[in-house]
Amino acid sequence: MSGKIPIAKTYKLFINGAFPRSESGRTFSVDNPEGELIANVSQASRKDFREAVRAARSAQSPWASRTAYNRGQILYRVAEMLESRKIEFVELLKNIGLNSKAAKSEVEEAIHRWVWYAGWSDKYSQVLGSVNPVSGPYFNFTVPEPTGVVGIIAPAEPSMMGLVSRLAPAIVSGNTVVVVSQGQSSLTSITIGEVLATSDVPEGVVNILTGDQSELLPWMIGHMDVNAVDISGISPETDHTLLEEASLNVKRVVSRKVEEESLELISDFLEMKTIWHPVGR
Amino acid sequence: MPTSNITFGKTGSAIKVIPVDEVSLEARAASLATRSIKTNSKRAALHLSIRCMDLTTLEGADTPEKVASLCQKAKRPDPSNHDVPSVAAVCIYPEMVHYAVKATEGSNVKVASVAGAFPSGLSTIEARIADIADAVKRGADEIDIVLNRSAFLAGDEQRAFEEIVASKDACGEAHLKVILEVGELGSYDKIRQASMLAMTAGADFIKTSTGKISQASSLPRVLCMAEAVRDFAYQTNISVGIKAAGGIRTAKQAWHYLVVIGETLGTEWLNPEMFRIGASGLLNDVLLQLNRLDSGSYSGPDYVTVD
Numbered sequence: 001m002s003g004k005i006p007i008a009k010t011y012k013l014f015i016n017g018a019f020p021r022s023e024s025g026r027t028f029s030v031d032n033p034e035g036e037l038i039a040n041v042s043q044a045s046r047k048d049f050r051e052a053v054r055a056a057r058s059a060q061s062p063w064a065s066r067t068a069y070n071r072g073q074i075l076y077r078v079a080e081m082l083e084s085r086k087i088e089f090v091e092l093l094k095n096i097g098l099n100s101k102a103a104k105s106e107v108e109e110a111i112h113r114w115v116w117y118a119g120w121s122d123k124y125s126q127v128l129g130s131v132n133p134v135s136g137p138y139f140n141f142t143v144p145e146p147t148g149v150v151g152i153i154a155p156a157e158p159s160m161m162g163l164v165s166r167l168a169p170a171i172v173s174g175n176t177v178v179v180v181s182q183g184q185s186s187l188t189s190i191t192i193g194e195v196l197a198t199s200d201v202p203e204g205v206v207n208i209l210t211g212d213q214s215e216l217l218p219w220m221i222g223h224m225d226v227n228a229v230d231i232s233g234i235s236p237e238t239d240h241t242l243l244e245e246a247s248l249n250v251k252r253v254v255s256r257k258v259e260e261e262s263l264e265l266i267s268d269f270l271e272m273k274t275i276w277h278p279v280g281r
Numbered sequence: 282m283p284t285s286n287i288t289f290g291k292t293g294s295a296i297k298v299i300p301v302d303e304v305s306l307e308a309r310a311a312s313l314a315t316r317s318i319k320t321n322s323k324r325a326a327l328h329l330s331i332r333c334m335d336l337t338t339l340e341g342a343d344t345p346e347k348v349a350s351l352c353q354k355a356k357r358p359d360p361s362n363h364d365v366p367s368v369a370a371v372c373i374y375p376e377m378v379h380y381a382v383k384a385t386e387g388s389n390v391k392v393a394s395v396a397g398a399f400p401s402g403l404s405t406i407e408a409r410i411a412d413i414a415d416a417v418k419r420g421a422d423e424i425d426i427v428l429n430r431s432a433f434l435a436g437d438e439q440r441a442f443e444e445i446v447a448s449k450d451a452c453g454e455a456h457l458k459v460i461l462e463v464g465e466l467g468s469y470d471k472i473r474q475a476s477m478l479a480m481t482a483g484a485d486f487i488k489t490s491t492g493k494i495s496q497a498s499s500l501p502r503v504l505c506m507a508e509a510v511r512d513f514a515y516q517t518n519i520s521v522g523i524k525a526a527g528g529i530r531t532a533k534q535a536w537h538y539l540v541v542i543g544e545t546l547g548t549e550w551l552n553p554e555m556f557r558i559g560a561s562g563l564l565n566d567v568l569l570q571l572n573r574l575d576s577g578s579y580s581g582p583d584y585v586t587v588d
Contacts, residue, residue, distance in 0.1 A: 050579055057582065219578070222579070223578060223579045223581070224578060224580045224583070224584060225579065245578070
């Protein structure tokens with residue numbers, strides 16, 4: 001039958017495993033390079049950010065206390081789900097201006113990178129941890145622990161690689177995150193949220209907000225319950241004195257390039273705990 | 282208008298209770314919960330909700346030390362900020378009254394004890410009266426007892442009534458709060474009947490819940506009780522207090538209750554003599570909200586005590 005009504009997707013936020021609209025009721029539009037409307041997207045407010053941090057905080061300890069093996073399994077499952085929605089992601093990237101070849105290669109690279117980090121889940125701790133020689137009857141060892149709740153301003157370009165490159169190394173070790181995504185990359189980000197929602201990732205582990213980074217950044221930097229911020233996607237015009245607020249609760253402030261893929265990116269969001277254990281003779 | 286026929290009272294005369302319009306009640310409660318409270322009013326509401334708070338611990342695992350630290354927190358909820366008032370009372374088991382009295386000495390914080398076979402109320406009336414008298418003797422300023430839901434729901438309202446009268450006698454100078462356990466009553470009609478029954482029997486306060494069952498306080502239930510208190514005050518000129526307890530965890534919920542009480546009973550009820558909120562986790566959330574107002578940035582659970 002012809003004359004069917006086209007059903008356009010509403011892109012909403014992803015908070016605590018659900019897809020709510022912004023409490024502010026605001027939206028912004030995303031256009032394709034020809035200037036045609038692709039979609040209206042929810043524009044998150046500081047209150048949405050507050051709710052997302054609350055969700056991330058309550059999910060953090062249970063996520064970190066899962067076994068490394070289980071976290072790895074779940075992340076691998078995410079890769080499987082990404083793979084099964086490959087065509088959708090390619091279409092999305094083509095809509096925002098990539099050619100077929102570039103879109104396909106970005107999606108494939110992103111999935112590959114996700115799997116690469118998933119594999120580290122039960123390995124980073126052996127590589128980064130250590131048994132330390134000390135002069136005394138102590139067994140002394142250092143183990144990495146997740147930093148906690150991480151706020152991420154994801155790079156908007158390339159949209160899928162940008163998010164995957166920052167998200168995967170943060171959550172693999174047991175951190176939980178609140179991502180702020182903007183402009184055209186919002187579409188890819190929320191679609192990745194849909195993948196996460198159906199991949200056994202517990203609710204609250206990843207929360208994705210779409211909106212204006214200049215509006216949300218001060219709240220992220222100032223929030224006392226956010227333990228680290230990733231400003232890789234921060235706009236060059238941002239007033240960097242803003243970042244000083246991060247010192248209030250000694251937040252880690254991290255910035256990386258999308259091309260980087262290494263164990264160091266996992267250790268950006270780790271704290272090293274050293275334990276002195278007395279040994280008998 | 283039809284009335285429900287329940288019979289209780291000192292002379293055994295029937296007291297008529299008007300049935301509750303469930304749909305309007307819930308709609309009104311929902312509309313009161315949409316009110317937005319900002320900046321200065323918000324700070325006032327947060328302070329008021331602390332002043333009206335019964336900081337509660339009713340666990341089998343309560344120890345004298347836990348009660349003592351609860352009392353410290355009751356006296357100075359935020360040690361870093363002198364503007365934050367102390368709470369109205371601590372609410373504990375009779376066994377712990379002695380420690381709480383000692384720990385709150387010299388402060389305005391009152392000691393409230395649950396008594397009378399809390400939370401079910403199902404032991405002999407003699408045992409319950411002795412329990413109440415004992416808690417009073419130990420120094421409790423306020424006694425929280427439970428309505429005998431078993432008798433009330435079985436239709437023996439007179440017995441439930443007389444037990445409250447006897448409990449009130451056993452309280453002496455201490456204030457009596459009667460817990461209706463609204464989640465077990467089944468309907469707003471029953472909540473209204475139980476409210477009227479408790480007030481007629483001499484309760485100084487009527488209280489929603491024990492906090493021991495999942496169905497606890499809710500806005501429409503408290504609105505239903507507040508309307509009963511209002512009507513009772515019209516009829517008898519006696520002002521009875523209200524205590525909402527159970528499931529109140531966020532500052533936002535707390536000020537919704539303040540709005541419901543203020544709009545139904547007037548500002549005369551918005552003080553610790555006439556309104557209480559029973560809670561354990563709520564205080565931390567209120568402190569975090571105050572912190573947010575003062576500092577301008579969001580705070581987190583790392584900055585309040587672990588209870």
